[in-house]
Amino acid sequence: MQTKISTDNSDQVDYLSLWPEPTRLKKALEEKRRGVCFTMPGLKSDKLLNVPISDEAEQCYDHHFSRVDVELNTQGLINLIDMCHLELALNATTVLLAKMGHGVGKAGKPTTITPTHLQLWGIRFQLLMALKLYSVLADELLPFEELDAPDLFYQYYSDSGDKTGSLVTFQTRLIHAEVLRFGSSPWKAIERIKRLESDVDKVIALLCTTDAPEEHITAWKSRLSVVQMMYARVLFFLGEYMLSLNTFHNIMQSSSDDKAMALLEGMCRMALSVGDEKAANKLLDDTTKSSTSPLLKAFRSLFLGAFVHAQEYLQKKSQSGLDSDPALNSLAICLLYSGKVTEAVDFYAKNIQLPSEPLHANLKAMLELGCSTAEKSTLLEDFIKGRAEKSN
Incomplete structure (x- = not known):
C-alpha cells in the first residue's frame, strides 16, 4: 500500500x-x-x-x-x-x-x-x-x-x-x-492516546448539543474511530495482544460491514503474527462466512510454512484482478522463500507500482540476495525512474 x-x-x-x-x-x-x-x-x-x-x-x-x-x-x-x-x-x-x-x-x-x-x-x-x-x-x-x-x-x-x-x-x-511508543517510556503513548480520545469525545458532544450538521458529527466520529484503532494497534505493539484483540472487537460492533470485514482480516493477521493458530482459524472462519479472501488463506499458509500453497492462493487473487501491494509483496516473498530469488526480483520490479518505503526496502533486500552489485544498481535506478514516470 x-x-x-x-x-x-x-x-x-x-x-x-x-x-x-x-x-x-x-x-x-x-x-x-x-x-x-x-x-x-x-x-x-x-x-x-x-x-x-x-x-x-x-x-x-x-x-x-x-x-x-x-x-x-x-x-x-x-x-x-x-x-x-x-x-x-x-x-x-x-x-x-x-x-x-x-x-x-x-x-x-x-x-x-x-x-x-x-x-x-x-x-x-x-x-x-x-x-x-x-x-x-x-x-x-x-x-x-x-x-x-x-x-x-x-x-x-x-x-x-x-x-x-x-x-x-x-x-x-x-x-x-x-x-512515545518508540521512546524509553512506551506506555506513556497509551496515556496520550486516551487523552486524545477524551478530547475528541468532547468535540462530538459539543457538536451534538449545538445541533451541528450530521456530516460534521460523522466526520468527528470517524476521527474517534481512528484514535480507537490507534489505541488497539499500540496495545498490540506493546505486547498486549488479547487486550488489543478485544479492543478491535469492540470497535467492530459499531462499524459498517466493509469496515468490520477489514477489521476481521486485520485481527486474523495479528493472530497469525503471534502464533495464535486457534484464534486465527476462528477469525478466518468468521471472514469466510461473508467473503472468501485468498489473501487471508495465503497468510495462514505462510504462517504454516506452506509457501507453495500460499503462492497458489496469491496467484488466484492476482488472476481475479484484485491486485494490491500487500498481495503482490507476499507473492514475491513466497517465490523468495521457495528459493526462486531471481524470479522474485523480476516479479517485484514488473508488478509493483509506486511502492511504499517498506516495499521498496524489500526489493533492495531481494536484490542483495540475488544480484551482482552492477545489476543491483541498474535495477534500482530503473525502478526509481519507473515509479516516477508511472505517477505522472
Whole structure:
C-alpha cells in the first residue's frame, strides 16, 4: 500500500479545527496575555538526506521549492509524495521551514506561529514517521509540549475574528500521541492516546448539543474511530495482544460491514503474527462466512510454512484482478522463500507500482540476495525512474 500523507489542511473547514479549550489558554485569555510566544519550534538538523532521485523528481523539487510560496510548495510536496520520494519531500520541508524562520537553532527562541507553519510541520512529522526517523521526530515535537499552548489556538489571536479552535492538524495530534511508543517510556503513548480520545469525545458532544450538521458529527466520529484503532494497534505493539484483540472487537460492533470485514482480516493477521493458530482459524472462519479472501488463506499458509500453497492462493487473487501491494509483496516473498530469488526480483520490479518505503526496502533486500552489485544498481535506478514516470 502506498504511504498516505495528508497535505490538504490548508482548506480545512472550521468545524474540523474545533478543539476543547485547555486550561493554559483559558488562563492566558483571562489575564489578557496575548502576544506572548509559548511555542518555539526548530529543526533538529538541516542536513538533507542523500538519496538517488529521478530527473522528473529533481525537476519537481527545483520548480516547487526555490522560494516560499504556500500554494506552489504544497503542490510540490503532493507531487513528491505521489512519486513515493518521501526522503526528497522531507528535504523540501527542511528547506522551507528554515526559510520560514523555524530552522536549526531556533528551538526555544521566540518565533512566528501561523496555520501555514503548522501545516508544514504536520506534513514533516508524517514524513518522519513514515521514514521511521523516530528520534528526530520526538526531538522536533518537544517544543510543542502537549499541544495545549495558548498560541496554538485561533482565539488567542486578536486578528482571528470569531474563529476558534486549534491551529494544530489532527494528523499531528495522532503522531504526537503515538510517537512515545518508540521512546524509553512506551506506555506513556497509551496515556496520550486516551487523552486524545477524551478530547475528541468532547468535540462530538459539543457538536451534538449545538445541533451541528450530521456530516460534521460523522466526520468527528470517524476521527474517534481512528484514535480507537490507534489505541488497539499500540496495545498490540506493546505486547498486549488479547487486550488489543478485544479492543478491535469492540470497535467492530459499531462499524459498517466493509469496515468490520477489514477489521476481521486485520485481527486474523495479528493472530497469525503471534502464533495464535486457534484464534486465527476462528477469525478466518468468521471472514469466510461473508467473503472468501485468498489473501487471508495465503497468510495462514505462510504462517504454516506452506509457501507453495500460499503462492497458489496469491496467484488466484492476482488472476481475479484484485491486485494490491500487500498481495503482490507476499507473492514475491513466497517465490523468495521457495528459493526462486531471481524470479522474485523480476516479479517485484514488473508488478509493483509506486511502492511504499517498506516495499521498496524489500526489493533492495531481494536484490542483495540475488544480484551482482552492477545489476543491483541498474535495477534500482530503473525502478526509481519507473515509479516516477508511472505517477505522472
